[in-house]
Amino acid sequence: MPLQGHVTMEKTDPIKLAEDIKGEILYSVPMAEYTSFRVGGPVDYLVFPADVEALQKTLKWCRREKVAYFILGNGTNLLVKDGGIRGMAISLSRGFRGFTEFEQGPKESLVFVEAGEPLSRLLEFSCEKNLTGLEWAAGIPGTVGGALFMNAGAFGGEMKDSLQSLRLMDGEGNVLEQGRKELSFSYRSLELKKGWVILGSKFKLKTGNDQAIRSKMEEFLQKRMAKQPLNLPSAGSVFKNPSRVAAGKLIEEVGLKGTRIRDAQISEKHANFIVNRGRARSRDILTLAEWVREKVFQERGIRLEMEIQVVGEDE
Numbered sequence: 001m002p003l004q005g006h007v008t009m010e011k012t013d014p015i016k017l018a019e020d021i022k023g024e025i026l027y028s029v030p031m032a033e034y035t036s037f038r039v040g041g042p043v044d045y046l047v048f049p050a051d052v053e054a055l056q057k058t059l060k061w062c063r064r065e066k067v068a069y070f071i072l073g074n075g076t077n078l079l080v081k082d083g084g085i086r087g088m089a090i091s092l093s094r095g096f097r098g099f100t101e102f103e104q105g106p107k108e109s110l111v112f113v114e115a116g117e118p119l120s121r122l123l124e125f126s127c128e129k130n131l132t133g134l135e136w137a138a139g140i141p142g143t144v145g146g147a148l149f150m151n152a153g154a155f156g157g158e159m160k161d162s163l164q165s166l167r168l169m170d171g172e173g174n175v176l177e178q179g180r181k182e183l184s185f186s187y188r189s190l191e192l193k194k195g196w197v198i199l200g201s202k203f204k205l206k207t208g209n210d211q212a213i214r215s216k217m218e219e220f221l222q223k224r225m226a227k228q229p230l231n232l233p234s235a236g237s238v239f240k241n242p243s244r245v246a247a248g249k250l251i252e253e254v255g256l257k258g259t260r261i262r263d264a265q266i267s268e269k270h271a272n273f274i275v276n277r278g279r280a281r282s283r284d285i286l287t288l289a290e291w292v293r294e295k296v297f298q299e300r301g302i303r304l305e306m307e308i309q310v311v312g313e314d315e
Contacts, residue, residue, distance in 0.1 A: 017061045022050040023095060031084065031312070034091075035075035036141065038233040039282045041084025041312060046072075050095040055197065056173035062088060063171070070311060071197055073146025074118065077235055081312035082282045092116035092145060096199060099125050107207055110164060114200040115145025119152075122203075123217065132208030133162040138217040139224040141236075145198040150307075151185050155220055160185040164202040171195025188240050188307055229267040232275040238289055239272055239304040247304055248272035251292055254299045261288045286310070 018025045025047050031040035045067070049055040062069045068087035072078070096116035103110040109131055113122050119140055126134055136157030140147065148159050148166065165179045171194060184191040192198075224230070239247040251257060251271035258268045260277075264284035267273040274285050293304050 017047075017058065020061070021047075021054040021057045023054045023058075024048045031075070031080040031089070034072065034089075035078050035080055035235070036233055037075075037079055037235050037280075037282075037285065038276055039082070039280055039285065040080025041082050041282075041315065043080075043085040043087070043089045045088040047088060047090050048094045049090065049092070052169070052175065052199065054095065055090070055092075055169060055199075058088075058090060059169070059171065059173050059195070059197075071145070071149075073143040073149070074141060076142040077146065077150055077308050079235060079282055079285060079308050079310045081286075081310065082315035083313035085312045090197075092197075092199075093143060096145075101129060105207075108204055109207065111203050111205060112167075112200055113144050113203070115143060115148075115198045117144050118142070119144055119147050126205060127210060127213050127217070130208055130210050130213065131205035132213050132216075133203070133205040135213060135216040136220055138221040139230075144201060148198055148201055149190050149192070151188055151190050153188070155223070158185075160190075162203045162205055164204045166198055166202075167200040168192075169197045169199055175199065227270055229269040229273050229275050232267075232277060234267070234273050234275045235308045237272045237307050238274050239292070240307045241272075242302050242304070245302075246272070250296050250300055250302060250304070254295045256292055256295060259288065259291070261291075264288050266292065282312075283315070 025045060027045060028042045029046045030042050032038050047058055049058050069090055072089040072091045074093065093116045096114040098114050100112040101109055109129070111131065119137055119142055122144055123134055123137060136155040137152065140152055140154065151159050153159065163180050165177050166183060167175065167177050169175050241247050248271040251266065256266055257271040259266045261284045263277040263280040265275050265277055266288065267275050274288055289306065297303050
């Protein structure tokens with residue numbers, strides 16, 4: 001989620017926040033430790049609220065102190081610049097976990113999952129309950145909330161397809177629920193109002209066969225492993241696929257597959273991935289991404305749009 005608000009660090013009182021909320025606050029944390037790219041400068045505050053009340057107090061503090069914030073999932077679709085982030089990252093990965101299965105029927109069930117749960121755990125839960133509909137997501141990293149915010153998808157499926165409703169917190173700390181028809185999804189995107197946070201979601205999943213579900217998940221996982229460079233740090237697909245053609249195919253056609261700037265490299269396995277071969281910096285990744293965009297535009301007339309989120313300041 002993009003940074004919300006403005007920041008005036010000299011006026012802030014983080015000690016007061018730490019005393020007020022249930023959870024943990026870290027200071028000047030290198031975001032390289034919390035992103036799958038393994039790059040990025042420090043964020044001023046990293047907060048792990050333990051529950052809804054703690055999150056409400058955190059957002060209230062940000063509004064009062066005029067501190068910008070964003071919601072950090074698992075950092076799997078995120079590139080933080082080398083200068084880091086002036087403001088706050090809020091992670092729901094510790095306090096917002098759990099599943100509830102209700103309205104269970106012979107043909108389908110509703111499942112509520114909190115936003116901080118890993119997507120992989122939702123798939124495992126679905127298997128345990130013999131519920132089908134999310135197998136396409138096998139192997140996708142990140143949290144459920146992050147996957148919904150990006151409307152993650154693969155093999156013809158998207159997060160919105162099985163979604164019944166979202167539980168949200170608005171910028172003032174009010175908790176509300178919106179049904180699928182009230183939500184605006186598009187390709188790799190969910191449009192949320194400024195400052196809103198995904199707390200959890202209900203999915204409508206059909207009853208299936210455990211063995212068939214696991215077999216399909218394994219099939220999708222094997223396809224992912226065969227095509228994607230999962231052995232090196234990356235943030236998944238760098239660019240959104242334009243209509244009627246894959247971004248990776250375009251990048252390969254203009255001859256950039258395998259191109260390297262220091263330790264940032266366009267993957268030799270999948271051209272829509274940029275990998276960190278060990279000591280890449282954010283600026284290396286961004287320079288390489290911009291090179292790709294310009295070359296594809298020059299030779300194919302198509303302007304690629306970034307799929308990964310870029311936040312922070314230059315060093």
